[in-house]
Structure formats: C-alpha cells, structure tokens
Amino acid sequence: xxxxxxxxxxxxxxxxxxxxxxxxxxxxxxxxxxxxxxxxxxxxxxxxxxxxxxxxxxxxxxxxxxxxxxxxxxxxxxxxxxxxxxxxxxxxxxxxxxxxxxxxxxxxxxxxxxxxxxxxxxxxxxxxxxxxxxxxxxxxxxxxxxxxxxxxxxxxxxxxxxxxxxxxxxxxxxxxxxxxxxxxxxxxxxxxxxxxxxxxxxxxxxxxxxxxxxxxxxxxxxxxxxxxxxxxxxxxxxxxxxxxxxxxxxxxxxxxxxxx
Amino acid sequence: xxxxxxxxxxxxxxxxxxxxxxxxxxxxxxxxxxxxxxxxxxxxxxxxxxxxxxxxxxxxxxxxxxxxxxxxxxxxxxxxxxxxxxxxxxxxxxxxxxxxxxxxxxxxxxxxxxxxxxxxxxxxxxxxxxxxxxxxxxxxxxxxxxxxxxxxxxxxxxxxxxxxxxxxxxxxxxxxxxxxxxxxxxxxxxxxxxxxxxxxxxxxxxxxxxxxxxxxxxxxxxxxxxxxxxxxxxxxxxxxxxxxxxxxxxxxxxxxxxxxxxxxxxxxxxxxxxxxxxxxxxxxxxxxxxxxxxxxxxxxxxxxxxxxxxxxxxxx
Numbered sequence: 001x002x003x004x005x006x007x008x009x010x011x012x013x014x015x016x017x018x019x020x021x022x023x024x025x026x027x028x029x030x031x032x033x034x035x036x037x038x039x040x041x042x043x044x045x046x047x048x049x050x051x052x053x054x055x056x057x058x059x060x061x062x063x064x065x066x067x068x069x070x071x072x073x074x075x076x077x078x079x080x081x082x083x084x085x086x087x088x089x090x091x092x093x094x095x096x097x098x099x100x101x102x103x104x105x106x107x108x109x110x111x112x113x114x115x116x117x118x119x120x121x122x123x124x125x126x127x128x129x130x131x132x133x134x135x136x137x138x139x140x141x142x143x144x145x146x147x148x149x150x151x152x153x154x155x156x157x158x159x160x161x162x163x164x165x166x167x168x169x170x171x172x173x174x175x176x177x178x179x180x181x182x183x184x185x186x187x188x189x190x191x192x193x194x195x196x197x198x199x200x201x202x203x204x205x206x207x208x209x210x211x212x213x214x215x216x217x218x219x220x221x222x223x224x225x226x227x228x229x230x231x232x233x234x235x236x237x238x239x240x241x242x243x244x245x246x247x248x249x250x251x252x253x254x255x256x257x258x259x260x
Numbered sequence: 261x262x263x264x265x266x267x268x269x270x271x272x273x274x275x276x277x278x279x280x281x282x283x284x285x286x287x288x289x290x291x292x293x294x295x296x297x298x299x300x301x302x303x304x305x306x307x308x309x310x311x312x313x314x315x316x317x318x319x320x321x322x323x324x325x326x327x328x329x330x331x332x333x334x335x336x337x338x339x340x341x342x343x344x345x346x347x348x349x350x351x352x353x354x355x356x357x358x359x360x361x362x363x364x365x366x367x368x369x370x371x372x373x374x375x376x377x378x379x380x381x382x383x384x385x386x387x388x389x390x391x392x393x394x395x396x397x398x399x400x401x402x403x404x405x406x407x408x409x410x411x412x413x414x415x416x417x418x419x420x421x422x423x424x425x426x427x428x429x430x431x432x433x434x435x436x437x438x439x440x441x442x443x444x445x446x447x448x449x450x451x452x453x454x455x456x457x458x459x460x461x462x463x464x465x466x467x468x469x470x471x472x473x474x475x476x477x478x479x480x481x482x483x484x485x486x487x488x489x490x491x492x493x494x495x496x497x498x499x500x501x502x503x504x505x506x507x508x509x510x511x512x513x514x515x516x517x518x519x520x521x522x523x524x525x526x527x528x529x530x531x532x533x534x535x536x537x538x539x540x541x542x543x544x545x546x547x548x549x550x551x552x553x554x555x556x557x558x559x560x561x562x563x564x565x566x567x568x569x570x571x572x573x574x575x576x
Contacts, residue, residue, distance in 0.1 A: 003283075005269065005270060005271055016340055071271075071309070071310060073269070078263065151525040156523075158529075159532060159533075169529050170528065170529035170534070171314070238459060239305040239306050239527075241458040242457060
C-alpha cells in the first residue's frame with residue numbers, strides 16, 4: 001500500500017495505491033470512488049477492505065479523495081460534480097501510468113457511483129463499472145442528505161451559512177453543488193462500448209432495480225441484491241464504520257469473473 | 261469565501277512497530293521556525309486522520325498558514341495504518357505512536373516541541389502522551405474528560421425540577437421497568453449476517469479526578485499551554501469554568517483557556533461551530549506561540565463569530 005499525492009498543485013489529489021498480491025497480476029486496474037460527506041467517513045474502512053480483497057484477486061487498485069474532500073487539495077466549498085468526474089478520470093490515468101495497466105474498472109458507492117458512471121462514459125478503456133447503492137437521481141439524493149437530523153442529546157446536525165451553503169451533517173454543500181446534483185440522473189448516463197455494468201444493492205429499492213434492468217446501448221447490465229443491514233446516510237458520535245462483507249465479496253467476485 | 265494559503269502537503273509513513281500513514285502540512289513558505297512547536301492531530305475513535313467533519317484538515321491548513329508544521333496521522337489499525345504485531349493495548353500503543361510521530365517531525369523538520377490536538381479519545385491520548393513526554397508544550401482538547409461539580413448539578417437538575425413532563429416520564433420509565441416492559445433505544449444498533457459495524461475498541465473511562473489533578477499540576481509546572489473546548493455533546497460538562505472549578509487547587513493562571521460551545525454536537529457538525537473552533541484555535545496558537553498574525557488566515561477570520569454560536573441554523 002502506497003499513499004501518494006498525484007496531479008498538479010494546487011489541485012493535487014490524495015490517493016492510496018494498492019499493488020496486486022496475487023501471483024498473476026491482472027491487466028485491468030480498479031479505481032474506487034468514495035461517497036460524499038459522512039458517508040465517506042463511514043465507508044473509508046469498507047473501501048480499504050475492498051481494496052485489499054481486490055489485490056488478493058490480482059488487481060492493481062487506487063482509491064482516492066476528490067478535490068476538496070479528505071486529504072486532497074481544496075476546500076469543500078470549491079467543489080463541483082464536473083471536477084469530481086475529472087478527478088476520477090485523473091485517478092484512472094494515474095493508475096494506468098503507475099501500474100502500467102491497460103484497462104480500467106470503476107467501483108463507486110452512493111454519489112461515488114454517479115461520479116464513476118460519468119467518468120467511465122467518456123472513456124474507451126473501461127471494462128466494468130460497479131454502481132453500489134447508487135445515488136440514482138440527484139434530486140432524490142439531495143432530499144435524502146438534506147433531511148434534518150439531531151444527535152442523541154437533541155443538538156441539530158444541520159446548519160447553514162449566509163452564502164446559501166448548507167451543512168449536511170458537518171460537510172458544506174454549496175448552492176452550486178446542489179444545482180449540479182439536482183440535474184444529475186444516472187439513468188441518462190451511457191456506458192463505454194463493450195463494457196459491463198453491475199448495479200449492486202444492499203437494500204431492495206425500486207430505483208436500484210430499475211437502474212439494474214435498464215437497457216444501456218453497447219453495454220451488459222446486471223443487477224444483484226446482497227441484503228445488508230445498516231444505512232450509509234447516518235452518523236454517530238464515535239465514527240462507527242459500516243463494512244458489508246458479503247456485498248464487498250460480491251463486487252470482488254464479479255470483477256474477478258468478468259475481467260482477466 | 262476565501263481559500264487558506266497553506267504550505268505543501270505530502271503523504272508520509274513512519275513508525276517502528278507498525279507502518280503508520282500520515283499527511284504532513286508544512287508551514288507556509290517563509291514562515292517555518294524550528295523553535296515553534298509543530299501540531300499533531302490524533303484520531304478520534306476510529307475516524308481516520310482527516311478528523312470529524314474534516315476538521316483536522318481545516319485546522320492543519322489554517323495553522324500552516326500562520327507558521328506551524330502540522331501532521332495528521334492514523335494510529336495502528338485505524339484509517340490507512342497497519343496493525344501492530346505486538347500485544348500493546350490501544351492506550352499504550354497510542355502513546356508510543358504519538359511519540360514516534362514526534363520523533364519523525366524532530367528528525368525531518370528539526371522541531372523540538374509539540375502541540376497535541378484531539379477530540380474525545382484523541383484528547384484522552386493527548387493527555388496521556390503529555391504526561392509521558394516532556395516535548396509536549398501545548399494541548400488543544402475537544403470534549404476532554406470532565407467531572408461533575410456542585411455547580412454542574414445545580415445547572416443540570418435545577419431547571420428539570422420545575423418540569424412536570426420530566427417527572428411523568430421518569431415515573432413512567434420506573435413503572436415500565438418494574439413491569440418488565442421497558443425497552444431501551446440503545447438496543448437498536450444495526451446487526452446482520454455479513455455486515456460488520458466497526459466501533460472503537462477503546463472504551464472511554466474517565467480516570468479518577470485525583471489522578472487527573474496530579475497530571476494537570478504537572479502540566480502547569482512544565483508550562484504547558486492548554487486550550488480546552490467542550491461541546492454540548494458531552495453530558496458531563498455544562499458550563500464554562502467547570503474545569504477550573506473541578507480542579508480549583510491547580511493554579512492554571514493564563515496557561516488554561518476554557519470554552520464551551522453549548523449548541524455544538526460532539527462531532528462538530530455545525531458549520532458555524534467549526535468556524536468558531538477554527539478561529540479560536542488559530543488565534544490561541546498564534547498568541548501563545550508567537551506565530552504570524554491570525555489576520556493572515558482570512559477564510560477563518562472573516563466569518564468567525566466573536567462568541568460561541570448560540571443556536572444552530574436549520575437548513576432551508
């Protein structure tokens with residue numbers, strides 16, 4: 001495992017590169033796209049576990065923080081969906097250069113699924129895109145994350161600044177980002193020619209099923225439900241991490257089977 | 261909103277018994293001084309090094325802008341750091357690893373003194389490391405151990421004695437417990453096959469106050485500057501001055517700054533609370549350790565209120 005900064009200042013991004021641990025390395029590398037906000041905090045451990053399992057299956061893996069998030073450059077009030085999609089593309093290019101892989105697979109969780117699908121849609125080197133509990137319609141996702149919450153003693157976990165920035169469980173979401181997200185619809189995003197798309201869900205939700213049954217031109221789409229308890233869109237006082245083991249194993253099995 | 265002009269950031273690895281991962285934010289170009297302490301950010305629970313609501317990143321960059329080197333890193337088994345191969349408890353290994361982080365900064369940056377910053381379990385480990393290592397010269401503590409005093413009890417129970425609903429609720433719970441029909445909401449943690457819900461192995465137990473008093477006297481004798489902030493999320497603390505009141509025999513003088521952000525939750529989700537804490541910490545560090553002026557951090561100063569925010573604003 002190798003923590004790195006890549007890209008160019010002042011927009012350099014933090015990532016962790018995991019080399020394969022199997023005797024035979026695969027020629028496709030996997031880029032992991034995190035969710036946003038508290039969901040990112042809650043999923044960090046699961047992504048590390050998934051990266052380790054992928055390396056045991058022979059994959060080169062890069063997980064990275066988008067601009068304005070995690071350890072990457074920038075502040076959260078500077079971000080945009082287009083920037084994050086560009087970041088995912090830059091991560092794919094970095095992985096190809098670092099690991100000398102020819103092809104890419106993206107795995108994205110929640111908003112990261114939308115970022116992954118958008119980044120993949122403009123490339124011609126993508127084998128697989130895995131959309132895990134995806135944020136399907138940006139407007140629905142926004143409504144969900146902007147819902148009022150309080151902590152165990154009744155203190156509000158929502159806030160707002162005078163410039164219109166909303167605090168979503170401690171993470172700023174500017175009016176510009178809300179506008180980006182409101183216009184996003186995963187169902188309208190195409191897939192690279194000859195690629196595969198897996199929609200994998202921890203809960204049986206109509207939007208996941210519909211996306212998983214959607215016919216996408218030139219791509220094979222599959223839907224898999226791996227029932228798992230827990231909700232990404234929650235937060236507690238001690239940073240509890242959600243690690244849906246069977247679901248992570250299903251993603252690794254899918255990529256191992258579909259990619260040489 | 262302005263962007264803080266901070267120093268270069270780079271990923272680092274250090275440690276002897278485990279490979280620890282961190283991010284160093286160097287003091288902004290032209291502001292570094294090896295006589296000035298560097299700031300170390302310690303994990304809260306199992307949140308990785310960016311800190312709750314990315315506060316460690318925000319603080320590291322704001323402190324870098326006024327001349328401090330800052331290092332946020334993951335303890336073994338947390339975030340991106342490896343597991344240790346020995347059998348040390350978390351309380352033991354956290355102190356060892358914080359000292360290794362200090363050794364790393366001493367070696368790479370020539371820094372001789374350190375400020376430790378932590379929230380909750382991070383504050384606990386900052387305290388323990390300060391006891392163990394003479395290089396600690398400052399502490400920034402969020403929701404550190406707190407002890408109930410008479411003044412606490414008066415504030416806590418006084419208003420409740422006048423609320424009829426509380427009496428009814430309390431009698432109702434006791435009655436349901438007697439009948440065996442009481443269900444605690446705490447039994448609702450997610451469970452299920454194949455899903456792991458990972459929580460910190462560290463169980464927070466406040467040490468006896470006599471022991472803490474002895475430690476604090478030692479801190480004062482060593483001249484350690486202390487900035488302690490409590491949120492409304494720690495039920496053991498309910499008014500500014502409680503810490504001084506608890507340890508009234510410790511002659512803190514100007515070494516202690518005590519603050520209470522009553523409307524903030526434990527993990528500082530309120531953006532206005534984050535700004536307040538950011539502003540207070542940078543202003544304190546600048547004043548105490550003689551760094552650049554806080555006005556060189558416009559994004560922090562411009563919007564920060566002079567007093568703790570009184571109420572969270574609901575999202576529109």
